[in-house]
Amino acid sequence: MTKLYCFGESGNAYKAALTLTLAEVDWTPVHVDFFNGGSRTPEFRAINPMGEVPVLLDGDQTITQSGAIQTYVTEKTGKLMPASSEDKREVLRWLLWDNHKLSGQAGMTRFLMNFLPPEKRPQEVIGFMQGRLKATYGVLNDHLEGRNWIVGDQITIADTACCGYLFYEEPFGFDRTEWSNIDAWLDRIAATPGWKHPYDLMQRAFGA
């Protein structure tokens, strides 16, 4: 039984959910009521002391951090990972870059702009982060020039990592029409057999 503790608004959870889905693992989402303290309960902290979503439970394995879950899924299924050690290292490089520069910053900015009460949104922080994110989108857009996928000639977990926050409609300063290579790449990901939008893979915490 493979369970993923997640909620729809979490792009980090989406990276894991999309990876499981495209690798054709049979998995079940377990909704974490994040915005009402669901990740801070003693029960959840016993599963993940870092207090973060996603968490993968697979048999007797408990794995946290989206990139570690993604890597585990590729090792278990042999899918979404290139064969050569150089390409594997290139995938790792983009996973790390995504955590540091893309999803790390986009996820926080989207949270501040959409899931905090309007009067609590720190406008200086939001503006600062949006500036940093523009440079980040530029790096990805440049890399995708002349490429279909981030590493090699097929979809890998580098792609399912970097797209983690980019299918969401809530505004956070990212407009895919401004970045033509990213735009076409997101279309390619969405055209991959089995692809689903985050809100079709995981229950939302807010509205529906």
Place this chain on the structure above:
Amino acid sequence: MTKLYCFGESGNAYKAALTLTLAEVDWTPVHVDFFNGGSRTPEFRAINPMGEVPVLLDGDQTITQSGAIQTYVTEKTGKLMPASSEDKREVLRWLLWDNHKLSGQAGMTRFLMNFLPPEKRPQEVIGFMQGRLKATYGVLNDHLEGRNWIVGDQITIADTACCGYLFYEEPFGFDRTEWSNIDAWLDRIAATPGWKHPYDLMQRAFGA
């Protein structure tokens, strides 16, 4: 010939430099004049289109992202990495966490507080990031309760990653005496044969 493009103030470069040093690789630092545009020159962008330090040149290999360099060094030397696949995944999990939560945020905050002209320092951003970092230090400090090292019973690249910014003296809101487990762990790292402070491994951009 193994070269690391780096500068002393970069904790991300320090992670790579310290890993090379503790793994007893014979390496040479190449100073990048980061604060005067040294990472934005066409020559440097040809080496790393991401425009970031560190970059490792090892024979015909060019590797960027500190975590990818660290992983490469462990594969090449067999050092600073545990043996079991579960422990390896645990190391990866902490590398990703460090990139996302610890060095990613600490590096930026230290930059804003120390390397921007005083009148340009965004105080709201600095305060916000310091709040997030306190939660991050708490996670690491709790994890180190009853442990000598982050994973297993010896120093690994999980340790040389997470300590990346924590030996610097410039203020960024981190006071190691407030976090007793982190404090003792930093002492253990500094007592490891061959250990050096970042400014003793790499040339500084500012002062000396």
